[in-house]
Amino acid sequence: xxxxxxxxxxxxxxxxxxxxxxxxxxxxxxxxxxxxxxxxxxxxxxxxxxxxxxxxxxxxxxxxxxxxxxxxxxxxxxxxxxxxxxxxxxxxxxxxxxxxxxxxxxxxxxxxxxxxxxxxxxxxxxxxxxxxxxxxxxxxxxxxxxxxxxxxxxxxxxxxxxxxxxxxxxxxxxxxxxxxxxxxxxxxxxxxxxxxxxxxxxxxxxxxxxxxxxxxxxxxxxxxxxxxxxxxxxxxxxxxxxxxxxxxxxxxxxxxxxxxxxxxxxxxxxxxxxxxxxxxxxxxxxxxxxxxxxxxxxxxxxxxxxxxxxxxxxxxxxxxxxxxxxxxxxxxxxxxxxxxxxxxxxxxxxxxxxxxxxxxxxxxxxxxxxxxxxxxxxxxxxxxxxxxxxxxxxxxxxxxxxxxxxxxxxxxxxxxxxxxxxxxxxxxxxxxxxxxxxxxxxxxxx
Amino acid sequence: xxxxxxxxxxxxxxxxxxxxxxxxxxxxxxxxxxxxxxxxxxxxxxxxxxxxxxxxxxxxxxxxxxxxxxxxxxxxxxxxxxxxxxxxxxxxxxxxxxxxxxxxxxxxxxxxxxxxxxxxxxxxxxxxxxxxxxxxxxxxxxxxxxxxxxxxxxxxxxxxxxxxxxxxxxxxxxxxxxxxxxxxxxxxxxxxxxxxxxx
Ligand SMILES: [Zn+2]
Ligand SMILES: [Zn+2]
Ligand SMILES: [Zn+2]
Numbered sequence: 001x002x003x004x005x006x007x008x009x010x011x012x013x014x015x016x017x018x019x020x021x022x023x024x025x026x027x028x029x030x031x032x033x034x035x036x037x038x039x040x041x042x043x044x045x046x047x048x049x050x051x052x053x054x055x056x057x058x059x060x061x062x063x064x065x066x067x068x069x070x071x072x073x074x075x076x077x078x079x080x081x082x083x084x085x086x087x088x089x090x091x092x093x094x095x096x097x098x099x100x101x102x103x104x105x106x107x108x109x110x111x112x113x114x115x116x117x118x119x120x121x122x123x124x125x126x127x128x129x130x131x132x133x134x135x136x137x138x139x140x141x142x143x144x145x146x147x148x149x150x151x152x153x154x155x156x157x158x159x160x161x162x163x164x165x166x167x168x169x170x171x172x173x174x175x176x177x178x179x180x181x182x183x184x185x186x187x188x189x190x191x192x193x194x195x196x197x198x199x200x201x202x203x204x205x206x207x208x209x210x211x212x213x214x215x216x217x218x219x220x221x222x223x224x225x226x227x228x229x230x231x232x233x234x235x236x237x238x239x240x241x242x243x244x245x246x247x248x249x250x251x252x253x254x255x256x257x258x259x260x261x262x263x264x265x266x267x268x269x270x271x272x273x274x275x276x277x278x279x280x281x282x283x284x285x286x287x288x289x290x291x292x293x294x295x296x297x298x299x300x301x302x303x304x305x306x307x308x309x310x311x312x313x314x315x316x317x318x319x320x321x322x323x324x325x326x327x328x329x330x331x332x333x334x335x336x337x338x339x340x341x342x343x344x345x346x347x348x349x350x351x352x353x354x355x356x357x358x359x360x361x362x363x364x365x366x367x368x369x370x371x372x373x374x375x376x377x378x379x380x381x382x383x384x385x386x387x388x389x390x391x392x393x394x395x396x397x398x399x400x401x402x403x404x405x406x407x408x409x410x411x412x413x414x415x416x417x418x419x420x421x422x423x424x425x426x427x428x429x430x431x432x433x434x435x436x437x438x439x440x441x442x443x444x445x446x
Numbered sequence: 447x448x449x450x451x452x453x454x455x456x457x458x459x460x461x462x463x464x465x466x467x468x469x470x471x472x473x474x475x476x477x478x479x480x481x482x483x484x485x486x487x488x489x490x491x492x493x494x495x496x497x498x499x500x501x502x503x504x505x506x507x508x509x510x511x512x513x514x515x516x517x518x519x520x521x522x523x524x525x526x527x528x529x530x531x532x533x534x535x536x537x538x539x540x541x542x543x544x545x546x547x548x549x550x551x552x553x554x555x556x557x558x559x560x561x562x563x564x565x566x567x568x569x570x571x572x573x574x575x576x577x578x579x580x581x582x583x584x585x586x587x588x589x590x591x592x593x594x595x596x597x598x599x600x601x602x603x604x605x606x607x608x609x610x611x612x613x614x615x616x617x618x619x620x621x622x623x624x625x626x627x628x629x630x631x632x633x634x635x636x637x638x639x640x641x642x643x644x645x
Binding site: 062065067068069070071076078080083084087089091 | 448513514515516517548549550551552553554558
């Protein structure tokens with residue numbers, strides 16, 4: 001195989017890519033086709049008359065839109081579910097690599113000298129056993145349980161067997177946080193981080209960290225997929241992610257699922273085979289911070305009248321005096337935007353284009369704190385962060401959301417405690433349930 | 447039902463009319479609709495514009511034209527239907543897209559907008575160049591040779607025509623199209639453009 005074809009092989013192995021959008025010359029693609037190294041598949045297939053997108057396999061009928069196509073001069077169908085990766089219609093094709101797949105002979109050495117707690121060491125070994133037996137495994141871990149480190153040894157063994165490894169998570173922020181950590185402990189392999197807007201590397205990598213959406217660009221690619229959704233919300237196994245994992249995994253591949261809340265069914269199923277691990281506590285062995293409730297009557301009226309409630313002002317001052325970064329959660333974007341001018345720190349919300357930069361600024365200590373809506377509740381680690389929830393009685397703050405928010409606090413090993421306060425206009429059942437669950441998790445014997 | 451733009455679930459309020467009329471298939475939530483801003487003062491002479499080119503509008507137009515998400519034409523279906531019904535007995539004439547460009551984009555968004563609204567239209571013009579106006583300088587735009595030619599469809603010259611387009615920036619496109627129709631002898635031409643680029 002010549003160099004150009006080898007480069008195409010590196011890029012396209014395990015991938016399924018829109019024809020005409022490949023970062024390669026037409027001549028290279030033609031040559032590969034001629035040698036039967038690649039083939040074309042229809043982007044939208046019709047299975048028993050029902051459209052099905054070959055990239056995202058979305059099963060919802062509403063996803064598929066019929067339109068009069070000027071290119072074909074007939075009715076065509078396109079998929080809306082994965083349209084942000086470039087629209088696919090029934091008249092488009094996807095390219096697959098069908099020749100021998102790329103490999104690497106790098107034998108990665110794990111460069112990590114951290115200390116495990118007894119629970120971590122046990123789970124790490126259980127994972128290794130499952131990798132060796134090539135069986136799927138369920139890790140039940142509470143937020144902040146030091147779950148990333150637990151994967152290290154299992155990943156090292158998988159890579160050393162020349163397996164292709166993927167760590168998948170629903171969120172871009174988590175990819176951005178995890179990829180550099182993996183790269184640091186596996187300096188001999190190139191860890192590819194894939195998320196919307198990431199630069200496109202054309203080289204082959206045996207180790208990919210990707211968002212759910214980016215996983216859709218693979219088919220039959222991975223021997224092992226670690227699904228990290230311990231910080232996902234709501235507490236259900238994401239259907240889209242599930243589909244993406246099944247599609248991206250090889251026929252005989254396995255899934256290692258790390259989650260905070262497995263369903264009873266799932267637990268029972270994995271417990272039967274012994275491929276089940278549970279870590280009840282945080283990696284530093286300290287308890288999860290227990291939220292405290294503080295009344296803040298008519299806070300919305302006060303904010304709307306441009307008054308910053310004294311309790312909030314005092315709480316902020318306390319954080320700033322101690323040099324601790326803080327997060328203030330608001331129930332709605334509207335209220336947050338309205339009140340933003342009362343605070344000296346930036347506000348961040350879901351559609352915020354500068355979201356990434358603002359979170360980074362907080363982590364780097366360039367800003368003292370952030371105002372945020374519930375978007376920041378998952379997967380964000382900011383050392384020493386203190387958290388206040390304004391209007392904790394609002395419907396959006398369900399028990400699981402409040403548990404996740406509380407989980408932001410006290411994640412650093414050298415400072416495992418912190419303040420988590422629910423400012424409220426009346427205590428709700430959800431607030432009580434959140435506090436009860438955290439106390440229960442703390443009481444679980446390791 | 448989900449919002450066409452933000453995908454959030456929209457609660458449909460059941461009303462008596464809702465019970466009797468055909469179930470609406472596509473919907474846009476109130477918070478997405480509220481982001482569009484209406485024109486308060488007409489900024490172009492002889493052109494009626496409806497919406498301002500703000501962030502939400504830029505997004506919507508981008509998704510329709512470049513992401514080729516044809517279905518979001520339905521966001522303004524009711525609005526466009528109502529607008530066009532003001533022109534009784536008029537023939538709606540969309541600004542055409544060059545055939546090559548139309549094939550590349552797989553649809554002409556202006557036609558799709560009208561079709562979503564159930565508005566009948568007739569093409570009287572043909573685009574002669576694939577260049578877009580926004581790629582040119584102002585001087586180039588003003589001086590460019592004719593952008594359109596008249597096609598073979600014949601109508602009485604006193605037919606009331608309404609030229610429609612998606613967005614107006616300098617007004618050159620519209621001026622050219624208007625010119626071609628006037629030269630052909632049409633005496634009653636109005637112009638309706640959905641988005642105004644001028645505040
Ligand atoms: Zn799709
Ligand atoms: Zn087509
Ligand atoms: Zn919406």
